[in-house]
Amino acid sequence: MMRHSAAHVLAQAVIALFPGAKLGIGPSIETGFYYDFELPRALVPEDLPLIEAKMGEIIKQNLPFVKETASRAEAESTFAQQPYKLEILADLPEGEDITLYRDGDFVDLCRGPHVSHTARIKAFKLLSIAGAYWRGDEKRPMLQRIYGTAFPTKVELEEYLKKLEELEARDHRRINKQLNLFATPDEIGGGLIIYGPKAGRIRTTIEEFWRKEHYNAGYEILYSPHIGRSTLWEISGHLANYKDIMYSPMDIDGQDYYVKPMNCPFHILYYKSQMRSYRDLPLRWCELGTVYRYERSGVLTGLLRVRGFTQDDAHIFCTPEQIENEIAEVIRFSFHMWQTFGFKDYQLYLATRPEKAIGTEEQWQKAADVLRRVMDAQGLTYKVDEGGGAFYGPKIDLKVRDALGREWQMTTIQFDFNLPERFKMVYVGADGQEHRPYMVHRALLGSWERFFGLLIEHYAGAFPLWLHPVQVAVLPISDRHLEYALKIYSDLKAAGFRMSFDDRSETINQKIRQSQLDKVPCMLVIGDKELQANTVAVRLRTGEQKFGITFPQLVEALNTAVRDRLVNLAL
Structure with a gap:
């Protein structure tokens, strides 16, 4: 008031x-x-x-x-x-x-x-x-x-x-001006992002981790086209329920094609490319799929609200008997992913039927009850987001809190009973009869763009050592230290670490300052003492310094920081 x-x-x-x-x-x-x-x-x-x-x-x-x-x-x-x-x-x-x-x-x-x-x-x-x-x-x-x-x-x-x-x-836009991570040129249009080399390194690291974790969790990776004929989006219901946020059609050979706002219809069509048996299920298919949605220009905000973005998308096709275990496993998987990136404070929401929806009230209630049972069985606390579901089914949303206590909508787990019906998906059950599979849509990190913006702001640009585009900066004090410093640089690079080498004719204080501005987690200062003792002086971006560190000690500490995904090097 x-x-x-x-x-x-x-x-x-x-x-x-x-x-x-x-x-x-x-x-x-x-x-x-x-x-x-x-x-x-x-x-x-x-x-x-x-x-x-x-x-x-x-x-x-x-x-x-x-x-x-x-x-x-x-x-x-x-x-x-x-x-x-x-x-x-x-x-x-x-x-x-x-x-x-x-x-x-x-x-x-x-x-x-x-x-x-x-x-x-x-x-x-x-x-x-x-x-x-x-x-x-x-x-x-x-x-x-x-x-x-x-x-x-x-x-x-x-x-x-x-x-x-x-x-x-x-603010990730402000930090971007300092670190030069991404660009949003007017020439390509609002809400479309170009990632620079530093962001490319971070993204590659995250994607490698993401793929490995998904293979370990029983997923297989799909790749799908960026466009599809209008009939595809008519069947899926997107043209009837989602057209306002889709890009305008393009005429190809006299037929309308749309850039995809979602990946799910493509995964469904691959499912339908052959007959499936109950023995094949569950099928867990994931994709780092780039989608396009026409957001109004007034709501576009840096990386947080864009028009072209890559989802860490996945779809699970399973029997009714498997659905609760699959949803429970997705919740566990999402907790694991967020904890890996340093987020431990989150809140679950059950999002129910929106005003604009397909399917009967009974179907929605049944699906929402499944989601409730899964969370109740695991003793999870959750809030109800009335009317917050997708148009094709209820969902579980996971909102995470960052270093400043702000809540971000990220993970989504959606129960879908509509698309299997619309696409007439079937599998052959143990009774030899055809049955309709259940479908789960899920995105753990949400979109890459929003997630990257969250990471920038959560860490204020000081990314954990395992993610940082430059893990170690080698800083020789003068020209007479270049040869030894270059050997350290080369040996660490050969060991798989992301490196930079500052051989500019600047004072060591200026070199350190530049590395600190770049938020490099580990700086190696090479001077006379290090050259004579065959060691390095380690300076962390926190200001902590360690002298007389041998090369094996350094490599062990770096490997530990990467393996355990530490924010900073521990020596």
Whole structure:
């Protein structure tokens, strides 16, 4: 209520400073509030302190928030100069109560509730300015959105602002400017990513680990095309239920083809390429498959919301008797994967039938009950996300918390009873009759892009040694140390470690600083003492230093860090 009330005070202050401003909406959100405006000029950061000061004046007046009920005609008269409010009014059903909230000379169309008086807003701060299409539609006017936050006490506000500073420092887009991991050129279009050599090293390392773990878990790897005929997507239900987020079709030989938004229909067609027996099941097929979804330009955000992304996708085809064991194993597998990457705090959600769905209520209930039984049998705690399921079935979502306590939606385990029916999938049972298999969709890490963005922010770019694109930097102090330093570099590279060699004519402090900026986990400083003793001086990015380390000691420590997937080298 306090944050919603602060949004009203924000609008009141903006109108006082910009007479004639057109008001959009101003809700409270999890971390604060915002309000959208159409203004006579573009706002600049220097405007925020002025607006804050005006808000402070309003708050000090201790104005009561007064609820009023109005007829449609009265409301239309009140907001005659506010076209966006009139549009909201027009969408309200006939006969529905129209409520307004007034504080002082400011009135807004609002359901409320609010705090009693403006003075109840104790500690607030305006944070940023952004563009926002009216009602999220990029064909509608672009409004200016002011974000703010409010807390019951100044202490809580200050703590939150410190957290925001840390969030900004860890923003993957900001870290990318320092580490040069990926690029998003305008020429290729929004939401499409090019990965550079460093990110390529990290991605290759993760993919090698991913493939090995999947083979060990009984999966086989498939590769599927990037496009398919429209009939494929008609059968799957995507054109009927998902078309708004699919790219436009391309005409090939007089037929419409679509770039794939999902991999599942291709895996199903491979299943159908031959008759399957109950003895073949379960079949666990996975793919690092790149898919394309038309996200609105206004929601694209670095690596976190893109249009082309690679899913660590898999589909499991099994008998009804096998389904619970298979889902339980996927949950175990997902825990293992996330723990490997250093995440141990997560929350499970059961996502149920959405408004737009295929299949009967009975089918949905039966499938959701299976997911519940699996989690209950393992003693797992979970929350229910009402209406959060995919259009073809309920799912289990695993949300992980990062180093700053933020929750990220990543792993998805979806029970699908619809696609096997639509594609008329069968297997021959022990009774010699044809039966319909059950199907599970799952993505453990989600999309590579979102996962990589999460990793960057979780580790603030200081990737664990086993993942870092440069595990060891060799830093000779002067030219007379080059030969010995180059031998160390070559021997470590031959041993399989990812290396860099800094032979620039710079001081050793400048070389160390560059490696620290690159967040290299292990730096080897080579000087006279190391040359004479046939050792190395190890400097970690944490600032810790170890002298007189022999080559065998170093290799053992590096191998341990890679094998045990440690964040830093332990010497």
